[in-house]
Amino acid sequence: MTALTDLTIAGARDLLAAGDVSAVELARAHLAAMERHRDLNAFITETPERALELADASDRRRRNGDAGRLEGIPVAIKDLFCTKGVPTTAGSRILDGFRPFYESTVTASMLREGAVMLGKTNLDEFAMGSSNLTSWYGPAINPWRAPGDGRVRVPGGSSGGSASAVAARMAMAATGTDTGGSIRQPAAFTGTVGLKPTYGRCSRLGIVAFASSLDQAGPLTRTVRDAAIMLGAMAGHDPLDSTSADEPLDDLEDTLEAGVDGMTIGVPEEYRVEGMLEVIDELWQRGIAWLEDAGATVREVSLPHTRFALPAYYIIAPAEASSNLARYDGVRYGLRCEGDDLVSMYERTRAEGFGAEVKRRILIGTYVLSEGYFDAYYLKAQKVRTRIADDFREAWTSVDALLTPTTPSAAFAADSPPDDPVSMYLNDVFTVPASLAGLPGISVPAGLDGDGLPLGLQVIARPFDEARLLRVARTIEEAAGFDTAPRSQT
């Protein structure tokens, strides 16, 4: 029999339904894996007692014939989701000691569907980063190593702890959030599936806010089917989030195996960026061939404003962040560093409580919103955002989905990250445009680079067309036959 920690959600669901395994057994197996892999620093807070309580309650519900969509499934929660009574840090010192007295809508929905929470996963501070190196709690680590050098690799970010936990089989699935690529990029780096739904699919209530017009929750899993199951339990309209969409979500598992025969898939020419690594281009060409073999028509499309997406993003996201993070002032929760007067208390608290990357973004955001610069930067970026969204709208008149690489490279070594902020930002070059347009995107593990590290392909679809998105993703998954077990694990 497969080890309990190797089970997919779909596989575990069958065994649980047949009574061959209990939720408590699943929880124990995963809690043991968490202990074994503490070196990966994937969790900020482990909640083993709560996990066993939830698992026991789940087994009792099942005996009473009452099973939700995630009944008994052990999951990890990114530490950006407020969880009632459980510390919620956002990876930042400034939320030191904070215990929410309410539950985020997404995690509440998952718990209602029977999910068993194992703990809260590590992330870049306030979800700002592509490496997990900016967490106050130290970096999470990728379970994958290159066989040649054995150097520690980053899991990507910001949902790096979630990605690491799923890849290393500490959790069957995990929640992430994606503002400019924070689900898809770590999924690509860790050989997992990462789904960013359409903006508005999942409620943002109770998720620590970074950039409100971009933030969206989604799952990290080891299969596309599991992503469909997770999204079904996470999504839904929430009257308490005014940007939450009241759009029906059909059962995505029903159409998952429908294939791509007759679909038209676009390949955006502007994504063939200067200096693209050969291994990335080869993977992309293989992806195109897989979809053609499965009956899709593949054609080039143009998204002319692609190269302006990142600079626009680095105005809009920091602007929204500078406003959202104004609430951390040492008065209502978290850290307080006393000063001579109220303003110096604010200034000292924020100087001590925020890390370097968060400060950089707050300062950029404050600058572009300040008097005299607002029109030149913020308004300009919002107009460029319209152009980028228009590019996609034009593409949808001729194609059903887009295929691109997820990242420009595989996971980089933790001891030699890109050495300046702008180079680090370029990690999200392929994921940011869809974020600005609010479109659903998914990264599917599709191959290995020359060092033996995982690479992902990204599919992008029309708003609220997660059904087609997952059909394309499932076709790639099947053709790639990727083995998600991390190699060269130490």
Next chain:
Amino acid sequence: MKFDKDTVARVARLARIATDDAERQQLAGELSSIIEWIDTLGEVDTDEVEPMTGVGAMTLKWRPDEVTDGGVADDITANAPASSEGCFVVRKIVE
């Protein structure tokens, strides 16, 4: 450089983040390179383009104007560094 030390000091004051001279020096360099990179947006023709202020053409929903929550001052102040009788406590701001 777009961002000199004085600009950093002004913006950091607006953002309520204390900085020392060494930090301001380093931030001036980092923020300048970010802003120079961002300036490439000037190449995009945005005449007669409406700014995108949100995703999707969402119409905000109406709901009855009713009290649905409240009376939880103790819960709200439970996380405060200093609180007293359901209020947050800060230093005196009016002499």
